[in-house]
Amino acid sequence: MTPLLSVQGITKFYGQHIGCKDVAFDLYPGEVMGIVGESGSGKSTLLNCMAGHLTPDAGAVVFDTRTDGPRDTVTMSEPERRMLSRTDWAFVHQHARDGLRMGVSAGGNVGERLMAVGDRHYGDIRAKATDWLGRVEIDANRVDDRPTTFSGGMQQRLQIARNLVTGPRLVFMDEPTGGLDVSVQARLLDLLRGLVRDMGLSAIIVTHDLAVVRLLADRLMVMKDGHVVEAGLTDQVLDDPQHAYSQLLVSSVLQV
Amino acid sequence: MSDYNFAYLDEQTKRMIRRAILKGLAIPGYQVPFASREMPMPYGWGTGGVQVSAAVMTPDDRFKVIDQGADDTTNAVSIRTFFERTAGVATTTKTSQASVIQTRHRIPEEPLSEGQILVYQVPIPEPLRFLEPRESETRKMHSLEEYGLMHVKLYEDISRHGHIATSYAYPVKVEGRYVMDPSPIPKFDNPKLGDMAAIQLFGAGREQRIYALPPYTQVVSLDFEDHPFEASKPDHPCAMCGAENSYLDEVITNDAGGRMFVCSDTDFCEARQAAGHTGTMNGKDAA
Numbered sequence: 001m002t003p004l005l006s007v008q009g010i011t012k013f014y015g016q017h018i019g020c021k022d023v024a025f026d027l028y029p030g031e032v033m034g035i036v037g038e039s040g041s042g043k044s045t046l047l048n049c050m051a052g053h054l055t056p057d058a059g060a061v062v063f064d065t066r067t068d069g070p071r072d073t074v075t076m077s078e079p080e081r082r083m084l085s086r087t088d089w090a091f092v093h094q095h096a097r098d099g100l101r102m103g104v105s106a107g108g109n110v111g112e113r114l115m116a117v118g119d120r121h122y123g124d125i126r127a128k129a130t131d132w133l134g135r136v137e138i139d140a141n142r143v144d145d146r147p148t149t150f151s152g153g154m155q156q157r158l159q160i161a162r163n164l165v166t167g168p169r170l171v172f173m174d175e176p177t178g179g180l181d182v183s184v185q186a187r188l189l190d191l192l193r194g195l196v197r198d199m200g201l202s203a204i205i206v207t208h209d210l211a212v213v214r215l216l217a218d219r220l221m222v223m224k225d226g227h228v229v230e231a232g233l234t235d236q237v238l239d240d241p242q243h244a245y246s247q248l249l250v251s252s253v254l255q256v
Numbered sequence: 257m258s259d260y261n262f263a264y265l266d267e268q269t270k271r272m273i274r275r276a277i278l279k280g281l282a283i284p285g286y287q288v289p290f291a292s293r294e295m296p297m298p299y300g301w302g303t304g305g306v307q308v309s310a311a312v313m314t315p316d317d318r319f320k321v322i323d324q325g326a327d328d329t330t331n332a333v334s335i336r337t338f339f340e341r342t343a344g345v346a347t348t349t350k351t352s353q354a355s356v357i358q359t360r361h362r363i364p365e366e367p368l369s370e371g372q373i374l375v376y377q378v379p380i381p382e383p384l385r386f387l388e389p390r391e392s393e394t395r396k397m398h399s400l401e402e403y404g405l406m407h408v409k410l411y412e413d414i415s416r417h418g419h420i421a422t423s424y425a426y427p428v429k430v431e432g433r434y435v436m437d438p439s440p441i442p443k444f445d446n447p448k449l450g451d452m453a454a455i456q457l458f459g460a461g462r463e464q465r466i467y468a469l470p471p472y473t474q475v476v477s478l479d480f481e482d483h484p485f486e487a488s489k490p491d492h493p494c495a496m497c498g499a500e501n502s503y504l505d506e507v508i509t510n511d512a513g514g515r516m517f518v519c520s521d522t523d524f525c526e527a528r529q530a531a532g533h534t535g536t537m538n539g540k541d542a543a
Contacts, residue, residue, distance in 0.1 A: 079400045086404075101387075107415055108408050116404025122414055122480040125374065131472070144415050 001037060002064050004029045004202050005170060010049050010059035012042075015158060019045035019202070023059075025221065025231065034217030034234060036249065042226040043206045050204065051091050051172045052081050062237060063088075063170070086116050090163035094175035096155035099162070100147045105192055106133060106158055107143040113166045134159040136191060143192045153184035159189065164195060171196075171203040189215050203210035210253055214238060222246045259308050263310040264342040273311035273466070277457055278336055282470035285430030286398075292464040302335060302360060303461030305377035309339070309358045311375055312457070318346045320354035325362040325503070325520030332360075351523050361424070363445040365502045365524040368454035370471060375437040378460035381467065383427045383437040403435045406478055414483055423488065429476045436467065436475075442488045443477065444503045450475035492517040495537040499526035 003026035020042035027033050035043045048054040050061050052073060060072045066088065072098065073081055085091070093099035100109055105224035110129035111119075119125050130140050136157040138150075147155050156176065163171065175184040193216055196203055205216060213220055213234055220237045222230040222245065230243040241247045261267065269291075276290035293305040311321065316536070319339050323331035329351040335358060336347050348354050351364040358375040368374060384394045387405045397405070406427050413421045426443035428450075430436050438449055439458060449469065456469040469475065479485040490504045495516040502524060504517040516537050519525035529538065 082400060082402065104408055104412060105415055108411050111411055112404060112408050115407040116402065118404075120407070120481050122411065123482050125411065126415070 001028060002070060003027055003062075004031075004064050006060075006062040006070070007050060007181065007205075008060045008062065010046060010056045010061065012045050012049055012054060012056045015198060018042070019196070020223070020226045023228055025182075025228075027170075027202055027204065029202055030200045031219065032201075032205065032217045034213030034220045035204065035223060036213055036220065037223035038182075038208065038249075041223040043223050045226075046223070047172055047174055047204065048208045051089065052085060053091075076200045086113055087166055087204055088169050090166075090168040090171040092156075092159055092171065092173040092176050094178045096147070096152070096159045099159040100155060102146065103145055103146050105144045106138065106150070109147065109158060109163050110162045117166060128165060132165050135157075135195070136161040137187075151184075152229070153180055153188060156180065156188060160192070160195070164199070164201075167199070169202060171201055173203060173205045173207075175207050175209075176205065177207070177209060185212075192216060210238065210250065222249065260342045262315065262343055263313045263339065263345075264295075265293065265307065266311045269307075270311045273307055276466040277308065277311065277468060280457070280466050281455070281470045283434075284469050284473050285434030285436040285467060287465040287467045289464055290308050290466050292461045295461065296338075297334070299462040300332060300379060302358070302377035304459030304463075304466070305358045305360070305461075306335060306459075307337070307461060307498055308375045308457050308459035308466060309356060310343070312353075312375070313339070313345060313356055314345055315343070315345060317355045318348050318353055319343075320348050320351065320357045321359075322357065322364065322521075322523075323360045325364075325505070326343075326522045328522065330435075341387050349523050350527075352403040361440050361442075362503070362520060363441060363448045365499075365519070365521045366527075368452060370453045372454040374454050376441075376456065376457045378437070378439040378458045378459045378463070378465070379439055380425075381458065381460040383425075383435050398434060401433070403429075407480070408434055410478060410480065410483075414480070420483055422487070426485075427478050429478060430447065430469065431474050432476075435478070438475075442489070442503055443485075444487045446475075446477045446485070447487050490517050493535060494519045494525060494528075495535040497525045497533045497538070498535040499525070499528055499533070 008024050010023045011021050025045055037043045049056040061074050062070045063073050064070050107129040110132050111125040114125050130143055133140055138154055147158055153239040177188055217234045220234040221228050224245045232244045238250055241250050273290055275286045280288045295306055316464055321332040321336045323329040339345055340347055351366045356373045360377045380471045382394055387409055388394050410420050424442050425437055425440045426446050428436050428438055446447050451472050453471055455471055458467045477485040493500050499519055505520045507516050509516055
């Protein structure tokens with residue numbers, strides 16, 4: 001079986017400082033990968049390198065494209081990479097405001113990706129947008145409201161709808177539940193878990209919240225100072241951490 | 257007249273502007289940056305249009321300026337006088353007799369012919385500007401033909417108003433490639449942009465951009481399949497000349513709700529009146 005995404009020796013330096021170094025893993029279709037680590041451990045750098053927002057200094061990110069099979073997205077031309085990020089990829093930002101157009105209605109936000117890939121029928125676009133708002137539990141009569149009138153949790157759900165409307169195969173998520181209160185987090189996670197399972201999505205989730213990866217991720221990578229210190233099945237890593245830092249991370253979670 | 261170089265600008269500047277114009281004509285709809293000069297008028301009064309006019313003008317040209325269709329408003333009169341003084345060229349108000357026409361916000365009703373040049377004054381040349389504020393990003397979007405965002409604007413119009421409410425500066429696609437802002441002409445004029453016999457040049461002074469449409473260029477107004485583009489105008493005949501198919505201005509005539517609709521193209525309206533056409537209010541108010 002061909003991996004959907006094959007990350008090979010990704011290295012990124014910020015001057016003398018290591019962003020991330022020699023990260024390699026394979027992600028298979030339908031698999032959810034969690035990346036955990038403390039602030040500054042390089043997890044967001046890694047995610048941005050994979051999603052094409054940053055250019056890594058070394059390494060390859062091979063994605064199994066629909067038409068041409070496995071292609072290295074780092075050396076791919078920019079139009080191709082941007083096309084990929086509008087169709088097969090999705091990126092969910094930590095702050096919904098980074099991923100949404102705040103001056104455009106909810107329907108327009110969801111429809112933007114459809115129009116970007118050539119959809120030119122207003123009725124169809126609106127129907128799809130309304131359908132997706134329903135799937136992320138936003139009331140259909142909010143379709144013409146701007147995201148500025150939405151709560152934080154709704155904005156985050158809207159961002160997810162906007163990203164998933166074109167049926168991507170790979171979703172990058174940067175702290176999708178950051179900044180939300182726990183009950184909203186729980187609903188969002190429930191929703192994400194449902195969407196990921198129903199659509200057979202592959203996902204890479206960067207977070208520092210171990211509960212998020214416990215719920216969503218099949219596999220887990222623990223990062224520290226730009227290096228991957230431990231990787232394995234989620235339950236295995238969380239229940240029986242081997243590396244000293246993983247042990248510290250797991251034992252730092254407050255038990256209520 | 258000898259106090260100025262012909263047509264105000266120095267020859268090197270004209271040369272620089274002509275190069276930008278030629279590049280614009282070679283890539284229809286592409287915004288060519290140019291080193292816009294300070295002109296003796298404020299930004300927003302047509303500094304871009306004046307520079308383009310000055311660069312294409314020859315002593316044999318006959319020059320016409322229209323402002324919102326009219327030959328007799330401040331902007332039109334001052335720019336016409338400016339070139340009378342600095343270039344000494346002949347001027348006219350007759351569309352058919354002019355070889356260079358500088359316009360603000362209208363295309364003349366009378367079809368233009370080969371050999372004529374239509375110069376537009378453009379305030380904001382970037383059609384994507386109000387959706388994407390970063391110039392670096394809009395340039396990239398143009399170069400990669402990522403125009404989905406333009407339709408988001410039209411989508412928002414329909415979702416808010418039930419129809420595409422954008423009535424001026426309506427975005428067009430040129431030769432299937434560049435999305436272009438046609439300057440704030442009413443969308444009634446959009447169909448005239450395409451397949452026009454005259455050369456169309458667009459100058460934005462403050463924004464330092466020139467773009468162009470060579471004769472007989474394909475220009476398509478953007479729309480949705482189920483909400484097609486419609487060139488709209490007030491649903492009245494002209495009150496002065498009775499024209500049914502020209503773009504009309506609404507004029508308030510008193511404070512009791514009185515109003516009249518007249519052609520915005522004064523030359524077109526006067527020519528029709530001289531030919532004996534008359535509208536419902538012609539002559540009644542003059543008495």
